[in-house]
Amino acid sequence: MDFSATRALFDLPDGICYLDGNSLGPQPRAAASAAARALGEWQGQLIGGWNGAGWMDLPVALGAAIAPLIGAAPDTVVVGETLSIRVHQALMAALDLRPERTEIVTDSGNFPSDIYIAAEIARRRGLTLRVVAPDAVETALGPQTAVLMLTEVDYRTARRHDMARLSARAHEVGALALWDLAHSAGAVPLDLAGAGADFAVGCTYKYLNGGPGSPAFLHAAPGLIEAVTPALPGWLGHAAPFGFDMDYAPAPGVARMRIGTPPVLQMAALQGALTVWKGLSMTEVFATAQGLAQRLIDGVAARAPALRLASPEDPARRGSHLAFAHPEAQAIMRAFIARGLVGDFRAPDIVRLALTPLYIGPADIDRALDIIAEVMTSRAWEDPAFAASAGPVT
Numbered sequence: 310m311d312f313s314a315t316r317a318l319f320d321l322p323d324g325i326c327y328l329d330g331n332s333l334g335p336q337p338r339a340a341a342s343a344a345a346r347a348l349g350e351w352q353g354q355l356i357g358g359w360n361g362a363g364w365m366d367l368p369v370a371l372g373a374a375i376a377p378l379i380g381a382a383p384d385t386v387v388v389g390e391t392l393s394i395r396v397h398q399a400l401m402a403a404l405d406l407r408p409e410r411t412e413i414v415t416d417s418g419n420f421p422s423d424i425y426i427a428a429e430i431a432r433r434r435g436l437t438l439r440v441v442a443p444d445a446v447e448t449a450l451g452p453q454t455a456v457l458m459l460t461e462v463d464y465r466t467a468r469r470h471d472m473a474r475l476s477a478r479a480h481e482v483g484a485l486a487l488w489d490l491a492h493s494a495g496a497v498p499l500d501l502a503g504a505g506a507d508f509a510v511g512c513t514y515k516y517l518n519g520g521p522g523s524p525a526f527l528h529a530a531p532g533l534i535e536a537v538t539p540a541l542p543g544w545l546g547h548a549a550p551f552g553f554d555m556d557y558a559p560a561p562g563v564a565r566m567r568i569g570t571p572p573v574l575q576m577a578a579l580q581g582a583l584t585v586w587k588g589l590s591m592t593e594v595f596a597t598a599q600g601l602a603q604r605l606i607d608g609v610a611a612r613a614p615a616l617r618l619a620s621p622e623d624p625a626r627r628g629s630h631l632a633f634a635h636p637e638a639q640a641i642m643r644a645f646i647a648r649g650l651v652g653d654f655r656a657p658d659i660v661r662l663a664l665t666p667l668y669i670g671p672a673d674i675d676r677a678l679d680i681i682a683e684v685m686t687s688r689a690w691e692d693p694a695f696a697a698s699a700g701p702v703t
């Protein structure tokens with residue numbers, strides 16, 4: 310597949326080699342025009358925009374647009390809130406479906422927000438949160454496990470869990486499987502339906518390019534959600550929100566996981582951003598990303614060997630970013646950014662770079678390698694301007 314056409318769909322600043330890994334996708338031109346259109350609707354339609362411009366339906370419409378990108382049925386995904394809130398909602402729902410059980414199992418590769426939320430829920434409910442090593446997850450599952458809660462692609466190393474195998478193993482012991490797809494959606498081919506995920510959540514500001522603060526999604530397997538009373542029963546998750554009934558009655562399906570007023574301007578930007586995926590195959594996006602990753606791995610090994618690959622070597626076992634470890638990773642990333650190569654630093658020692666074929670090609674990797682080699686050979690990162698005291702890196 311030729312991705313030169315998709316690159317033209319993005320508005321990237323000149324002179325920047327954007328391998329951010331991936332905290333924020335760049336701006337699709339269609340996101341900007343969709344956001345401008347929504348501003349115009351607000352100006353012209355005022356309150357009438359909720360129905361006249363379809364604002365009220367955006368959470369469900371966006372869910373249907375994201376569903377094919379994650380291998381889910383259209384009516385099993387809803388958009389809105391932040392990912393942290395979605396983690397809370399999905400975990401509470403899953404725990405309610407296994408009331409007799411006492412444990413949540415997760416791993417040390419999970420994102421801090423997920424772990425903090427699970428720990429607090431466990432504390433309030435008198436449950437045990439077991440945080441085990443990523444390769445010990447399978448053996449940690451047992452008859453007391455209520456929920457297996459994992460982030461599929463590790464935000465630091467890109468190590469990818471086997472969703473189908475671990476979900477099946479969770480089901481074997483009678484538990485439910487909840488997957489955080491923050492670093493998966495738009496990065497790797499996903500088949501939630503085939504993999505047997507019970508719940509999944511993810512953000513849209515990374516590989517889905519919805520913009521800073523773009524809302525999150527929640528997926529519930531068909532059939533499961535009808536038994537869930539949401540832990541946050543907001544009025545827009547009610548079956549008849551404008552009946553203003555004093556008693557809560559959940560909306561049919563996953564729409565019950567809506568809470569309150571949707572962020573229309575962000576959602577409009579996301580709606581535009583999602584149009585760039587039209588006609589693309591995730592399998593080809595991922596295969597191309599892995600070709601770019603290999604080019605970067607080989608180049609770094611040859612020209613900057615002090616940066617040690619901290620991601621799995623096998624492309625089948627990792628997501629769409631690469632982690633390189635170095636004790637001075639923070640200063641090194643600052644030196645890269647000063648030269649136009651934008652990536653992330655992740656404490657304590659990770660340089661993180663994402664391979665995103667929609668807007669990154671082989672020439673960008675070669676330019677990145679020139680910058681990496683120059684910085685590492687000249688030890689430019691030793692410049693005091695790049696020291697930790699200079700403030701946070703992305």
Ligand SMILES: Cc1ncc(COP(=O)(O)O)c(C=O)c1O
Nearest residue numbers: 391392393420422460464489491
């Ligand atoms: C895996 C994972 N889960 C949860 C979060 C938290 O997302 P949010 O800040 O949108 O709530 C992040 C943020 O990067 C993440 O990477």
